[in-house]
Amino acid sequence: MTNPIQLGDVLKNLTEYRAKSNGPGVPEMIGIHLEGPFINKEQKGAQPADSIISPNTNLFKKWHRLTGDAIKIITYSPELDQGFELLKELKKLKVIPSMGHTNASYDEANSAIIQGVTHATHLFNGMKSFHHRDPGVVGAAILHDNVYVEIIPDGIHFHPDLLKLIVKMKTLEKVLVITDGMRAKGMPDGEYDLGGQRVSVREGKCSLISHDSLAGSILTMNNARLNLVKWLDLSIHEQILITSTNQAKRLEILSHKGSISVGKDADIVVIGQNGEVELTICRGAIAYEHSGAFL
Numbered sequence: 001m002t003n004p005i006q007l008g009d010v011l012k013n014l015t016e017y018r019a020k021s022n023g024p025g026v027p028e029m030i031g032i033h034l035e036g037p038f039i040n041k042e043q044k045g046a047q048p049a050d051s052i053i054s055p056n057t058n059l060f061k062k063w064h065r066l067t068g069d070a071i072k073i074i075t076y077s078p079e080l081d082q083g084f085e086l087l088k089e090l091k092k093l094k095v096i097p098s099m100g101h102t103n104a105s106y107d108e109a110n111s112a113i114i115q116g117v118t119h120a121t122h123l124f125n126g127m128k129s130f131h132h133r134d135p136g137v138v139g140a141a142i143l144h145d146n147v148y149v150e151i152i153p154d155g156i157h158f159h160p161d162l163l164k165l166i167v168k169m170k171t172l173e174k175v176l177v178i179t180d181g182m183r184a185k186g187m188p189d190g191e192y193d194l195g196g197q198r199v200s201v202r203e204g205k206c207s208l209i210s211h212d213s214l215a216g217s218i219l220t221m222n223n224a225r226l227n228l229v230k231w232l233d234l235s236i237h238e239q240i241l242i243t244s245t246n247q248a249k250r251l252e253i254l255s256h257k258g259s260i261s262v263g264k265d266a267d268i269v270v271i272g273q274n275g276e277v278e279l280t281i282c283r284g285a286i287a288y289e290h291s292g293a294f295l
Contacts (some may be wrong), residue, residue: 001195002036002047004059008066015067024286026133028267031072034063036119038086039101040077045126046215047101048209052083055086058242063176064093072251073102075121096250099137099149101126111162113147114254115259119250122151122180123166124158125214142169148250150178153227154219157204167232176250177224177243182206182216222269222277 003010014032022029036047040054055076064071071094081087084200090097099109105128109117120127120141128136141147145177149170153163157180169176179185184192184201191209192199198209206215225243228234234242241257248258256265270279272290281287 002044003041003195004050004053005167006036006062007034007037007053011066013062015070018068018070021187025282025287027287028265029252030257031070032067033073033075034071035075036101038074038076038080040080040103042103043077043119043126043128045101046199046213048195048197055081057086057089060086060088061093064095066076069093071095073098073119077102077104078115078117079104081112084112084115087112087116093220099127099141103128103139104140106137106139107138110144113140118147120147120155121150122152122178124162125152142166145174148174148176148246152178152180152217152219153224153231154179154204154217156217157214160227163228163231164248172238172241173246175242176246177221177225177228179219179221180216181219181232185218185220187218204231222275223272226275229267237253270281 006194011032014029018029027208037051037053039047039052041049044052046079050073051260060074074090075098076086078084078087078099087097096116096119098119099112099117100122120137124138127138127194128134129136130136141149146155149166151163151166182192182194182199184199184206189201189203193265197215199215200209201218204218206217207213208215225239228239229243245254245258248254257267260268266281268281269277272278276290277288278290279286
């Protein structure tokens, strides 16, 4: 979350977890995605406005060193990056620069892509809307073949039929399913906390109580997969592609993640006849087993 004051402590905690608790039998923490704080207040969504700051290359390098170079993606507003100074550093450090919570115009987004931006965070959300006189970030991300796009297929963040458009334009190989899940995932309706802000969860929708902006989701990856089957009639191989293999390619870890093959990490999900998760294995050790499923 966007919070430069607390972010140093958060990154220390995450770095300690990766070093001490990131073993087999638990989902592996591959790295860190910074969603801000170098974003545009005009498209802040559920990010706290008073914590947003301008792109700062030295500050980012400090955070990156603090994590042992574990930051893999940063969501930021490239139109605020003067001379693309931060972008140049991200490319040197091999950190994925992603357009998100940005108010960039189509021309500004195109310029950023030409300079090296190759990713768009939760497409349609946290960016200027697509318009016939200014296609914005959405238009630029769709039209450039080298840009990966993230989607939150929960039926709330965008109309399901738009996914058909995205797949036709981008092909499945450039689409990345994410959940954008917050801590209320798997919990009943009620009020929850997101980065110090109060969030209302009602009938699958997460909204800030202060101004009704969407505040992440309670979507699980398996429900996202089931929605893709319903909306796009994807085969199991296609489902795996956009929920697992593409992500491994994007993070450059396909040598040991993203598919089942000799020599790769034994990260396996066993799905039942009705589409439910029966068993998960993380690096060869059972992480979850549905009660009684294999007795």
